[in-house]
Amino acid sequence: MDKTAPIRHLYSCPSCHGETWHTTSVATTDRFGLTCLACGLTSLLTHDELLDHQQSWEKELDEAMQKWEESWQSPPPDFE
């Protein structure tokens, strides 16, 4: 197991013009780098900006988990 395995986040890449997977890394003491896995471009974020994104990521993750649990606990409704 690699404890330093990067956590991947969806982030809108200015080069790819869309949401792509990014890895986070520490660039300087107060800057974090988000490196696009598609094109390799690194966007620099301040700590506050990263926190904002992390909150929205956590919200998305929570919603995804809730949906997953709901669909796991009950059969999906029939679609017309």
Ligand SMILES: [Zn+2]
């Ligand atoms: Zn990109």
